[in-house]
Amino acid sequence: MGKVYAKIYQAVFKIGMYIIPWGMPETLEGAGCVTKLPALIKEKGFKKVLVVTDSVLMGLGLLDSMFKAMDEAGVEYVVYDGVQPNPTDINVSEGLKLYEENHCDAMVAFGGGSPMDCCKGIGAVHARRGKTVEQLQGLFRVLRRIPTIFAVPTTAGTGSETTVAAVITDHATHHKASMNDTCLMPKYAVLDPELTVGLPPKVTSTTGMDALCHAVEAYTNHTYNSKLENKLAEDEVRLIYNNLYKAYCDGSDLEARHNMQKAAFYAGRAFTRGCVGYVHAVGHTLGGLYGTPHGLAMSVILPHVMRQFGPAVYERLARLAEVCQMTGKSDAEKAEKFISWIEDLKVKMNIPVGLDVIKDEDIPQIISWAMKEANPLYPTPVYWTEPDFRKLLQTIRQ
Ligand SMILES: NC(=O)c1ccc[n+]([C@@H]2O[C@H](COP(=O)([O-])OP(=O)(O)OC[C@H]3O[C@@H](n4cnc5c(N)ncnc54)[C@H](O)[C@@H]3O)[C@@H](O)[C@H]2O)c1
Numbered sequence: 246m247g248k249v250y251a252k253i254y255q256a257v258f259k260i261g262m263y264i265i266p267w268g269m270p271e272t273l274e275g276a277g278c279v280t281k282l283p284a285l286i287k288e289k290g291f292k293k294v295l296v297v298t299d300s301v302l303m304g305l306g307l308l309d310s311m312f313k314a315m316d317e318a319g320v321e322y323v324v325y326d327g328v329q330p331n332p333t334d335i336n337v338s339e340g341l342k343l344y345e346e347n348h349c350d351a352m353v354a355f356g357g358g359s360p361m362d363c364c365k366g367i368g369a370v371h372a373r374r375g376k377t378v379e380q381l382q383g384l385f386r387v388l389r390r391i392p393t394i395f396a397v398p399t400t401a402g403t404g405s406e407t408t409v410a411a412v413i414t415d416h417a418t419h420h421k422a423s424m425n426d427t428c429l430m431p432k433y434a435v436l437d438p439e440l441t442v443g444l445p446p447k448v449t450s451t452t453g454m455d456a457l458c459h460a461v462e463a464y465t466n467h468t469y470n471s472k473l474e475n476k477l478a479e480d481e482v483r484l485i486y487n488n489l490y491k492a493y494c495d496g497s498d499l500e501a502r503h504n505m506q507k508a509a510f511y512a513g514r515a516f517t518r519g520c521v522g523y524v525h526a527v528g529h530t531l532g533g534l535y536g537t538p539h540g541l542a543m544s545v546i547l548p549h550v551m552r553q554f555g556p557a558v559y560e561r562l563a564r565l566a567e568v569c570q571m572t573g574k575s576d577a578e579k580a581e582k583f584i585s586w587i588e589d590l591k592v593k594m595n596i597p598v599g600l601d602v603i604k605d606e607d608i609p610q611i612i613s614w615a616m617k618e619a620n621p622l623y624p625t626p627v628y629w630t631e632p633d634f635r636k637l638l639q640t641i642r643q
């Protein structure tokens with residue numbers, strides 16, 4: 246019954262996809278371009294912005310060149326730097342307070358997915374005064390214009406600068422869930438590869454694998470995709486194949502960094518319509534319950550889910566293998582090569598095969614949250630029920 250209902254739901258949603266306005270942010274691109282952002286903010290008529298970021302980035306001085314340019318351009322700013330990895334509803338409330346008390350009129354989301362999602366959450370709760378983060382989670386629950394967001398990604402992974410999602414954890418229940426609404430897509434994105442040069446290898450590798458996961462999950466879903474999303478997913482897999490390991494080995498390789506930024510951006514666009522799948526549904530629960538970094542969860546879970554899908558994904562994975570110039574006698578052989586490439590890359594980048602954080606007593610909760618997130622919305626190649634999730638969790642724990 247669940248599977249039949251999911252098929253009907255997805256068929257209806259697929260029709261809806263054609264009328265949803267899928268935009269993309271305007272971009273500033275290139276090394277050092279973050280210093281041009283204040284002039285853009287001024288040109289668009291904004292006077293005082295809330296900068297949403299985290300304390301690590303402030304400590305590294307990564308925002309200094311932008312602050313200097315803001316002073317020169319006469320753009321006033323207030324900083325909220327309390328965002329934690331896997332941001333919570335408390336982070337959203339703290340940022341919102343600053344935004345409103347200081348009468349800001351726009352926001353700069355500066356950082357990885359955590360500050361960007363927190364910033365979107367602040368915008369949503371500001372627009373829907375009186376509603377909680379939890380009430381706005383789900384599909385199309387914000388339904389209002391939120392303050393303009395200028396997104397400045399400093400990791401190359403989440404693609405939050407171009408997606409309609411904001412993933413926030415409830416601090417009390419540890420339930421990590423997503424708001425999804427077209428109004429959450431930032432209006433502007435600043436892709437400055439210099440900002441990612443200082444990313445530690447461990448963050449480069451796992452956030453890059455998150456981008457790969459977006460492209461692979463969107464592509465293997467394929468029900469909602471138009472030609473554009475399929476093409477974007479193929480292009481981004483190729484970019485990641487050619488650039489992630491380079492960026493990991495030599496963080497100062499600006500070309501590889503820029504290519505990874507582009508891959509993350511367009512893979513974000515691909516899954517915005519194509520959706521993610523069970524890798525994300527399970528990974529989100531681990532982020533909420535145990536604070537597992539999102540990219541790490543994605544890196545660990547991705548190949549296990551693809552293997553568990555089995556023959557249902559051979560054809561799609563074989564196409565991705567071809568995009569990366571991998572050869573084989575059959576789709577099964579090419580798909581196997583593609584999954585093995587992911588596994589080998591993980592080994593080369595010191596990413597573990599499994600995770601030992603999962604507690605026995607949490608398993609029913611993990612499965613229930615993952616099923617709630619994924620079914621019936623995500624058009625996954627195989628429809629999973631409780632035993633399938635249990636099997637995956639066992640594999641991850643080994
Ligand atoms: N909205 C979406 O569409 C979407 C998509 C995927 C993931 N997410 C969410 O994004 C969050 C994860 O974001 P993330 O993976 O970018 O990590 P993050 O934002 O949590 O950052 C991870 C760590 O890296 C540090 N860091 C970031 N940039 C740095 C830099 N340039 N130099 C040095 N250190 C740097 C941060 O300070 C932090 O300590 C999760 O909550 C995840 O659920 C959102």
Ligand SMILES: [Fe+2]
Binds near residue numbers: 455
């Ligand atoms: Fe992700």
